[in-house]
Amino acid sequence: MFCKNCGQALDNGVRFCPNCGTETTAGVPVPPAASDPVAPRPATYAPPRDRKEKSIALILCLFFGCFGVHKLYLKEQKEGCVMLVIGLFGLFLLIPLLVTGIWSLINLIQLLTMGSEEFDRKYNC
């Protein structure tokens, strides 16, 4: 190895250059470049998009489907609101709840049979 300051040939393991006294890198770990304070941080981080997860839509449909919650989640506000209103009426009248129950069951089957690619095409673009 050689002195990084003056180029003097050094014995391996020597900590200081006998010629100029510069500390050698022997035994001293080279600091990683990432610790350089002026190095810009890699700009790979991007905030996650408002991505719809099919699994979440399925769970919402399964448990709150009668109130159209899965539709609201999938940004289908109009249909979701209609189901929500009918579903809330259904709390008192039962029959509307049956309607949205069947409705959400259809949605559930649609979601289950829908491939992730189709799901992405429909809700994530």
Ligand SMILES: [Zn+2]
């Ligand atoms: Zn030297």
